[in-house]
Amino acid sequence: MIILHMVPTSIHVLIIEDNPGDARLIELMLAEHPEDGYRPSFAVRLSEGLELLARQPFDVILLDLSLPDSHGLSTVQSVLEAAPATPIIVLTGLADEATAMAAMKAGAQDYLTKGQGDGETLRRSIRYSIERMHTDEEKRQSGERLRRALMQTIQAVGLTIEKRDPYTAGHQQRVAELATAIGRELDFDPDRLEGLMLGGVIHDIGKIAIPSSFLNKPGRLTVTEFALIKTHSAIGYDIIKDVEFTWPIAQMVRQHHERMDGSGYPDGLKGEDILFESRIICVADVIESMASNRPYRPALGIDVALEEIARNKGRLYDETISDACLRLFHEGRFSFQGGEGPIA
Ligand SMILES: [Fe+2]
Numbered sequence: 001m002i003i004l005h006m007v008p009t010s011i012h013v014l015i016i017e018d019n020p021g022d023a024r025l026i027e028l029m030l031a032e033h034p035e036d037g038y039r040p041s042f043a044v045r046l047s048e049g050l051e052l053l054a055r056q057p058f059d060v061i062l063l064d065l066s067l068p069d070s071h072g073l074s075t076v077q078s079v080l081e082a083a084p085a086t087p088i089i090v091l092t093g094l095a096d097e098a099t100a101m102a103a104m105k106a107g108a109q110d111y112l113t114k115g116q117g118d119g120e121t122l123r124r125s126i127r128y129s130i131e132r133m134h135t136d137e138e139k140r141q142s143g144e145r146l147r148r149a150l151m152q153t154i155q156a157v158g159l160t161i162e163k164r165d166p167y168t169a170g171h172q173q174r175v176a177e178l179a180t181a182i183g184r185e186l187d188f189d190p191d192r193l194e195g196l197m198l199g200g201v202i203h204d205i206g207k208i209a210i211p212s213s214f215l216n217k218p219g220r221l222t223v224t225e226f227a228l229i230k231t232h233s234a235i236g237y238d239i240i241k242d243v244e245f246t247w248p249i250a251q252m253v254r255q256h257h258e259r260m261d262g263s264g265y266p267d268g269l270k271g272e273d274i275l276f277e278s279r280i281i282c283v284a285d286v287i288e289s290m291a292s293n294r295p296y297r298p299a300l301g302i303d304v305a306l307e308e309i310a311r312n313k314g315r316l317y318d319e320t321i322s323d324a325c326l327r328l329f330h331e332g333r334f335s336f337q338g339g340e341g342p343i344a
Pocket residue numbers: 203204232233256257
């Protein structure tokens with residue numbers, strides 16, 4: 001559906017065109033519709049157009065691809081960079097159909113072939129381009145809002161679990177922060193980092209099913225109590241396995257207590273069979289837990305935690321991940337927010 005009210009009442013058009021005859025023709029066509037309030041500005045070189053764009057906003061850009069100082073697709077790319085939120089309509093010669101299509105792919109909203117079409121075609125193209133740009137921007141914003149709401153919901157779920165267990169308040173958040181720092185050190189792209197962060201924030205979600213008297217118990221747990229606590233990773237997996245995340249969050253949760261030599265739980269997976277993200281969360285989890293107070297012991301401190309990783313890397317913990325993590329701490333590029341202890 002076209003929503004016409006999106007088009008501004010006065011339309012400031014930047015025409016970047018080096019052929020004076022073509023520029024004059026466009027000006028005349030726009031003048032046919034004074035009710036649209038077209039206000040044309042002209043540039044004959046790309047550099048001149050970019051200067052105008054830096055100085056003021058435009059509603060639409062009519063862009064000739066062959067200019068004295070720029071040619072073809074790079075012209076579109078330069079203008080897109082300078083004004084990413086302004087719709088571009090490419091003006092091309094008759095033989096330039098392929099270039100025009102490539103320009104559309106690169107981000108132009110429409111193209112017009114010079115010498116074809118009339119003022120009405122131009123007018124329609126301008127309105128359509130402005131409307132489509134608005135719609136695209138609205139879609140982008142609503143996608144971004146949805147993404148933020150998802151992140152906040154997951155954070156809220158993470159906090160809910162920790163409300164039952166004051167000793168581990170902030171644990172998942174801190175694990176997520178360290179895991180994300182490790183992922184970044186290992187060149188994860190932003191999307192994969194986001195998934196890793198979410199996995200970290202809810203990795204202990206299964207603890208919701210463990211009686212809080214066990215979680216908060218000072219002193220040693222019995223074998224039975226410990227066996228019950230160990231069920232939390234599989235329970236966490238069950239809780240979220242049907243959520244259609246674009247990342248393997250349920251597997252991250254299930255496998256965060258697996259160890260490289262197969263001595264972990266719940267499945268006793270080994271090495272490469274363990275999801276890489278889980279291997280990261282595992283290292284971050286061990287460090288955060290050892291560096292924090294627990295009901296049954298005071299904090300062991302970050303140095304002891306790092307020693308544990310250094311001593312067992314390659315055997316219990318992934319070597320590449322351990323090295324990346326140790327680098328972050330030893331080079332002073334990571335420290336837990338809010339200190340090493342639990343946040344009250
Ligand atoms: Fe856990």
